[in-house]
Amino acid sequence: MTGGASAPLVAVRGLKMHFPIYGGLLRRRVGAVKAVDGIDLEIMAGETLGLVGESGCGKSTVGRAILRLYDITEGSIRIGGTEIGALSQAALRPHRPQMQMVFQDPQASLNPRMTVAAIIGEPLSEHTTLSAGDRTARVHELMDAVGLNRAFAGRYPHEFSGGQRQRIGIARALALNPRFIVCDEPIAALDVSIQAQVVNLLEELQDRLGLTYLFISHDLSMVRHIADRVAVMYLGRIVEIGPRDALYDTPAHPYTQALLSAVPEPDPDQRDGRIVLTGDVPSPAKPPAGCAFVTRCRHAFDRCRSEKPVLQAVAGGHMAACHLLDGTSPTTAGATAASGAPSSIQQGA
């Protein structure tokens, strides 16, 4: 699953996305929301990397930053061997066809004044020299591919159901034969019966077209279903990344353990003790000095408050960022530290 001989399709190094905060009388820059604060990722061709984390941890920002929908603060992004981290938006345009995105809100992400044919066909008219007839043919082909009736090409987005709109969004993303697609919570706005359809469609398209996905979601069971590898984010950083099964079966980071324990288990006999996290995520404008998770971690000890943990290998390709993995931590110290944790939450918040 890791590296191997072939180079990864997507390689992200030290990605940072800080949003400035302006304040005071003269609206000077007084700080930054560190939405993404140093992320390294590699995605192999044909692979699906699941990116999970709770609301506000920066998952969507990572997806958008990788596609350069933002001007990133720092870092390197290589897609298919091309460095796009520092390109201007104009210089980026020729590279847009190979990387596309499926958005979370299928209603808001479609222009209400354009017909389906215009929405799906726009990338074609922007990036190709197809004639009008060929373009229509391609639009129909794409609509077939995502299971939309061709007869609906002249309709407007509001005339479709949520699942159909997401199919429009997927058809649009596929229009230019991309190699890499960021799926930014593509199923979060859909009801459960439709979620499975859309996920199955994405998987089927991946098999047929050899697509590579970055699948962003907070739905852990859906990620387990679709992803080959999974990365867990907390407060702008990746705390654990590894092959799906290894990560789900033996989570190494306390945050991953807590997240997985929160997944509803249908079988009452299988239910283990749930790890309940108290308090809120610290503000990304003022993250804790050491480990970001220190304010809520039940194993936190002194070193966690002062030193940021780095990702270290747990097993083949499975990495986590936690000081506990050094083996130097006294478990008893962790237990006592946990009781002191809630007070530091209040200070951190």
Next chain:
Amino acid sequence: MLTFVFRRLLLSIPTLLVIGLVVFLLLDLAPGDPLANQPLSIPPEVREQMRAALGLDKPVYVQFFLWLYQFFVVEPLVLIDRTFGTAFAADQVRILSWQFRSPVMDVIWQRMPQTLWVVGMAYLVGVLIAIPIGIISAVRQYSIFDQIGTLISMIGFSVPTFFTGVLLIVIFSVNLGWLPSIYDTQLVVNDWASFWQQVRQMIMPVAVLALFNASQISRYMRASMLDNLTQDYVRTARAKGVRENAVVMRHVLRNSLIPVVTVIALGVPTIFGGAIITEQVFKVNGIGQLLISAIQNNDIPMVQTLTFIFAVLIVLFNLIADVLYGLLDPRIRYD
């Protein structure tokens, strides 16, 4: 859509009748005597005869229905007669202005061109300035351009036209002597020289009103653009790799124009209403000035007719705005 328009037009009939009645009653209840300007030496019995001649001795409802009959039957017949040379309204009494002793509609017809030229041109100029300013201000939000635009529209919005008008007159007519301060209605445009004179006398009143209109509409445009710039579908368009210009013009602008077009359409009746103050300042004898002088002279038929025409225009342009909304926004369908 057609059914919708017909239904709305039908519904507007009772609305307009009620408006007409309310205006009529208000004018009837308002203090002031139409004969107050006549010399005091007129004997009381003659005065009574004059009142009877104006129809003021009749009960209010008779006066109202008479006016309705004149407005909806006689005046359209006169229009038909004028157009086709027929004589349907030959023996009918038209709505007469008390101060001019001539048919109200004829006076309005004489005054309309000045108002449409000056106020209409100002509206057009205002819209043409406002839309690009609104677009650029939104795309470059908080830039120097946006800050200056905001400042100017604040000024245009908050400084009344009787101040800006007089200020322009002091600067360009009194001190510099470049432009005439009085609008010459008698001017006939028949060659380049008179055309140039017409342009010169229109510059200041148009500028004053255009500043006011532009500051209002540019704010709407900017707000609407900003609203749409942060929408998800704009991000989608950027992700498609659409050029920034196309993103702004094709995606954002088209969606932003929906509310702005409505605002612009709703503002059109104010053109016909004239700009009472600005017309006074520059001595443009248009509709606004006609209305104010009719009020001052207790010329009730004139005030009644003008006010009613404004009401008709406002109802009509409300309908037009709704229809435009339906045409521009595919999500809205009137069935």
